[in-house]
Every structure is written in structure tokens, then in C-alpha cells.
Amino acid sequence: MTGPCTAFLDNKRIARGAPGELAAALRGREAGVLVFDDATGKVVDLDWRETAVPPPGPAQARKRGRPKLGVVPREVTLLPRHWDWLGQQPGGASQALRRLIDEARKADQGRVTRRAAQDRAYRFMSAMAGDFPHFEQASRLLFAGDAQGLAAITAQWPADVHAYLSQLLQAPEGDTP
Structure with missing residues (x-):
């Protein structure tokens, strides 16, 4: 979890930021602090020893997909008849899946x-x-x-x-x- 979090103390919002930033900023004042993940609303247990800036790690190998466009590879498990149907669709399987998902999202109405x-x-x-x-x-x-x-x-x-x-x-x- 690396998204933004919000910290409360005695019903007052005292800080907001990434978990590492909050741990560093609030170190020494941990007692009574509740931290919530902004994306899920769940209580977050911070590692109060964590530093705000993680040490640089080894270089990541290039992954498949087109990450600059937001495209990352994932797996989809389908039966052979599903793959056959997708293969027959105009634009191929990816375009057909995107179209089906967009239609389902519209039908969902939020x-x-x-x-x-x-x-x-x-x-x-x-x-x-x-x-x-x-x-x-x-x-x-x-x-x-x-x-x-x-x-x-x-x-x-x-x-x-x-x-x-x-x-x-x-x-x-x-x-x-």
C-alpha cells in the first residue's frame, strides 16, 4: 500500500501523505494516532521505523506490455469456446473484451x-x-x-x-x- 493516507488524533485530522511520509512526520507521536487508507477506508498499521524515502532498489527489468500507455499484462482464464468466440470478433480478443467491459460498466450505472x-x-x-x-x-x-x-x-x-x-x-x- 503506497497510496495516500490520512492520520487522525483525537478526532482531528493531523496529517495526510504516503505511509512512509506519515511514519516519519509523526514519529514520536504514535500514541492514539489512527491512520486510514484513503482508497479503502481501512485502518493502516504504519511501521513507525519506516523512512519517508525508501532506499533505491535494484533496477527493474522491463516488463511486457506498454506501460507508458498504462497497458500492463494480466492473465485471463477462459474456456476454449470463449477464446474461439473472441477470435472471431472484429478487432480481435482485446478489442472485444474492452467493448464488453465498457458495455457492462455503462449498464452498471455506477x-x-x-x-x-x-x-x-x-x-x-x-x-x-x-x-x-x-x-x-x-x-x-x-x-x-x-x-x-x-x-x-x-x-x-x-x-x-x-x-x-x-x-x-x-x-x-x-x-x-
């Missing part, structure tokens, strides 16, 4: 993205606000998709907790259908 945001927000809420007033009602509103009701209830919570919860409910960049 349900998967919304559910991921709800899960991310709930992980944070349960760890940070589980004993706050109206937590159970806020949880019900979260999964009912009542953004206004949730915002009204959580507005009574500490400002930084409310703001971070709102942030987690937003779709991350590149996660829109």
Missing part, C-alpha cells in the same frame, strides 16, 4: 462505484465514529443512499471526521463509469 464508496466510508465510520451519537442511524442512511440525511446527522460529529467521511464517499479519480 452501482459498483457507489458500493465501493459506501464500504470505504463504513470502514472509516466504524473505526473512528462507532461510539458517536447516531452512528447506527448514520450507517442505515449510508447504505440506503440518503446522502442528505447522512450529511445532516454526521454534521453533528467533529468537523474533520465529517469532512473526511464526505471525502471517502466521493469516487476516486479514474473510478467513474
Whole structure:
């Protein structure tokens, strides 16, 4: 996990950054600090001995794919009949798979993205606000998709907790259908 994280102490947001940066910046003040992964809402256990800048490693061998274009190789396991069908599609297997995925994403209408945001927000809420007033009602509103009701209830919570919860409910960049 190398993405951004947010650190809280006593319901106040005190820092944000990569795990190594946070560990270095908060070293000596670890007691009571809760760190959350911004992408998942999960609590992160930092290695407080970690340095902000990792030592340089050995040079990486060039991997297959076209990494400059964001294309990385992955494996897909299909039955022979699936490969046969893909091979008959105009543009080949890759184009057919991309087209099928794009159609499925459009048909999804953002349900998967919304559910991921709800899960991310709930992980944070349960760890940070589980004993706050109206937590159970806020949880019900979260999964009912009542953004206004949730915002009204959580507005009574500490400002930084409310703001971070709102942030987690937003779709991350590149996660829109």
C-alpha cells in the first residue's frame, strides 16, 4: 500500500501523505494516532521505523506490455469456446473484451462505484465514529443512499471526521463509469 493516507488524533485530522511520509512526520507521536487508507477506508498499521524515502532498489527489468500507455499484462482464464468466440470478433480478443467491459460498466450505472464508496466510508465510520451519537442511524442512511440525511446527522460529529467521511464517499479519480 503506497497510496495516500490520512492520520487522525483525537478526532482531528493531523496529517495526510504516503505511509512512509506519515511514519516519519509523526514519529514520536504514535500514541492514539489512527491512520486510514484513503482508497479503502481501512485502518493502516504504519511501521513507525519506516523512512519517508525508501532506499533505491535494484533496477527493474522491463516488463511486457506498454506501460507508458498504462497497458500492463494480466492473465485471463477462459474456456476454449470463449477464446474461439473472441477470435472471431472484429478487432480481435482485446478489442472485444474492452467493448464488453465498457458495455457492462455503462449498464452498471455506477452501482459498483457507489458500493465501493459506501464500504470505504463504513470502514472509516466504524473505526473512528462507532461510539458517536447516531452512528447506527448514520450507517442505515449510508447504505440506503440518503446522502442528505447522512450529511445532516454526521454534521453533528467533529468537523474533520465529517469532512473526511464526505471525502471517502466521493469516487476516486479514474473510478467513474
